[in-house]
């Protein structure tokens with residue numbers, strides 16, 4: 496499949512869906528620059544507004560939405576269907592009924608996977624395409640090995656379906672390597688966190704740029720004890736071991752809190768982060784966003800992938816898309 500044609504793109508570059516970071520503003524900038532804009536999960540009413548914003552700012556372009564299944568509800572699915580989005584990226588969960596419902600509504604369904612088993616399952620669900628995530632990616636991880644190592648296995652399972660590569664893509668050379676290895680397109684997260692249109696807190700961006708390593712951890716796992724990649728801050732220094740793993744107390748709290756995600760209110764990031772303290776091992780997945788107090792950056796997850804170490808500055812999204820396209 497020619498993804499440029501299918502998704503009305505100028506370049507085979509997709510923005511990753513990142514809650515609070517990939518909102519309408521960043522998505523519209525990426526779509527206008529010819530890339531595939533994926534809006535991160537947000538309250539359904541805001542989701543509709545963000546889709547509308549992209550359509551107004553980038554008429555004729557495709558709009559994609561990420562359904563982060565740990566927190567997505569029926570109302571999010573309905574919002575995608577009613578807004579007539581072109582693409583939904585299903586991640587961290589999903590099932591055949593969801594994929595069928597979206598496809599019946601004319602939505603192209605991509606499922607993010609990190610293992611061959613997950614890829615096979617997504618194909619059984621009826622996914623139209625896969626996103627193969629590598630372990631070097633920023634944010635939450637399904638990836639278990641490097642993206643370029645996993646890609647051939649995902650391609651073998653996907654057969655004629657397109658496979659996007661996610662993880663470690665920050666330059667045109669990274670994109671070229673992914674395409675040469677058989678990817679239909681690339682998905683970039685960290686590169687777009689570091690753009691002017693990103694919803695990330697400016698101090699969070701500065702911390703990524705200043706970082707000399709990333710950590711794979713489960714520390715920010717309140718209600719969602721899954722692996723994720725961050726750059727260090729005060730709370731990881733205090734509550735993670737040298738290899739990044741959460742110490743015993745936060746790990747125990749996180750595993751006990753797993754059922755809470757079904758009750759997490761929408762838009763709860765700010766109220767949850769307000770209560771987080773470096774001294775108390777209760778760390779939610781919420782990231783620090785623009786408009787929040789600066790000191791919250793030392794109590795929240797600073798998601799970033801290994802490509803953070805190769806990125807030198809915050810640039811306009813249009814430039815990021817052009818650089819990624821090579």
Ligand SMILES: Cc1cc2nc3c(=O)[nH]c(=O)nc-3n(C[C@H](O)[C@H](O)[C@H](O)COP(=O)(O)O)c2cc1C
Pocket residue numbers: 511512513514516535536561563585586587607628631632633634635661662663664682683684685686688782798799800801802
């Ligand atoms: C700040 C941040 C938030 C993310 N949030 C989500 C999310 O809500 N849903 C999802 O499917 N992936 C999420 N991801 C992972 C991305 O989809 C993607 O796999 C990853 O960013 C690619 O690796 P890169 O960061 O090296 O570009 C997030 C990544 C980052 C950096």
